[in-house]
Amino acid sequence: MVEKKDWDWEIESRVIVELLDCPLRYIWREEPKVSPDGEKIAFIINEGENKFSVCQNKTHWEEAYDKVWSLKYGPDGRLSVLALTDEGRWTVVTEQVPWENSFDFAWELQFSTDGSQIGVAIQNEQQYGMAVNDVLWPTLYPNANHFTLSPKGNHSAAVVQTQNLSQGDIFKYQEGVFSVAIDGQTWDTKLVNIWTPIFDHQGKHICAQCRTSLYTYTIVVDGKVWDKEFSSVWRPAFNPATRSCMAPVRIGKKWGLAQDGEIILTPRFYQMWNFIFSPLGDSWAAIVATDLGKWTVCINGSTWKTHFETLVYDITFSPDGQRIAAAGKNKDKWFVLVDDQVWNESFDMVFEPVFSPDSKHLAVKVEKNGAYTYAIDGKVLPHSFDQLWMPVFSPDSKKILLRGITENQYLRAVIPVEG
Template structure:
């Protein structure tokens, strides 16, 4: 059973915290509130007297204090994490308990799908790598970036620098100094650049975009490069069932989609990126530009017949039959696109769409005129908020969990999809 299936989806509204300023200890200030995925917990960094910091959780401050604390995040299983510093060293604290080891720096917390594994990139004595559930890579590197954690948490990966590079040493750089390390072990293959490593669903294989020369882009899987050479390439993704790798590539002046180094979508677009498979792999969708400056979504290589200046945040429904995204105009006039149709309403801002588990409903958090609310299937919830977090559906898809802040109070609302009428 997933953590979300254990949430309380009893219809109704209640106040989780009646005053955001509430704190069990004297404080200098409280920072930005974070609300747990289930809406039951509110966490804020609390600056305490004597230059100490901790986290206030539903108004109750952790017993332990730190010199600095930042980046509070809730794991999918509901645990509260934060990056904390004591005596000049950093580590991860989970529900108030810091990991045993400390690091020169730690950032960018990562979670496995179930939340049982917590990872982050670290720096120790000028070397870089990753730590997972408190255990760091045995080998650290001069440079480690673009870090990823497999969905099951069994593996971590990053682009790493495997050769030293002196200042302005262009020749060595062009010979190749980067590779990908998996669980701290670098591939034997070395490239000029690597970007966007990605795990397959089982966490057993890694694909990455590579540059073999300044002008030769391709994809490498488990260190083995595709034979094909392209003018450019974007991030790869794995087919969830077959293990094939799909990546947008530029060839002969246009963009297409290559699957295992074979053109699956012919190069006829001015741009393709952010591709995503449906969970069963039957659908491959991507954001595309049929013409310069005109973006839309393509499914199986066929674009929708509407275009926009910008398209972002593409999502495929859990059942695979529906696709949604956001459109905008120069970071304004956001709209929701679903199945090739645009919802009514334009907004100052919108956040990534969320499908119900059965794919029948779609919810989106939006902001207009400084007020936030949640849309479901194009209709707005009646109440607006000073701030609103991502919505979530009940397992049967009939109710929406809304987490919002209004007038200094934190609300947890479970509304049936029929309650959205605006």
């Protein structure tokens, strides 16, 4: 893996691929993917009936498959796909090297934070589970969903159905047949429903939303269900410092916040979701509705003065935890909201804001009039692109890597943050 500090950070613009057409005959190609460092661009291509491959920087892979999908660059820059072999089996192919194991079906290709571990959801003989780095779970299940890989990739998990249900067997369903399997082994706890299992930063603990009956909801942590039940809950999160678990919960018609099963913020919001912690765990934030059609950000229990009529989305903390940015929408126009201030420009779409490593700068991919560009610290770049990937700051926070397509050219540019 090439560290970000070792990428090419010279201030320049380079055309990586002059014309985005592979030097071989193909019938069609899918949407492109680009590597984290911007040096490569790849497509899935169809060369004929039941003949699919990958073209990267105008060089195609040697092997062709009956079908290829889920093309992705991992954080380490390696290119992976899910491929259907001529034996009718699916497998993972990374940098043209297939796994030894193959499956009846595979989907949900995932990576650890550093890209070294690769996980995938699989199905064999109508049984479901996961495989990580070519190692299959020892036990598969009648149903599985919400597949997830821990940040380090040392564990994998999914919500699984532990028993077969005959059609219309509502009584067994209400007794609880769902659990969480970690590396293929389930909790002893069985519940009516479970959603969005979340690993802590070390990959040692899991929390999830759950339903204990048809009408009651709560949070389950490592198989232990909170004592208190609620009329609804949203996705929980672990505090990275204390490992306590917090989640938005609804009592009656209002939303508040619970920690380890106890209410710590009295329900007063019409809605509360997208709950997150700061990197050090000393602050939390969530998107809230203080009234119908009044959306804003709540930090440690205090709400911002700025409100939006339609939506607030993509909330994110700066690396130092002192700043927050989000996207806000009024009717059909999107805005960038940072530290309770709205940037002047409006857009057709605003994507997730990105803070610089030193937390001093903010870059956002935006769309206007069918074209894409970046807005940096409130200033919109004069150049636009047909396609544009998310901005990446240099480790010293002084430069931004831009990866975009314009006039059928894929270019990689490094631009200064200021000036």
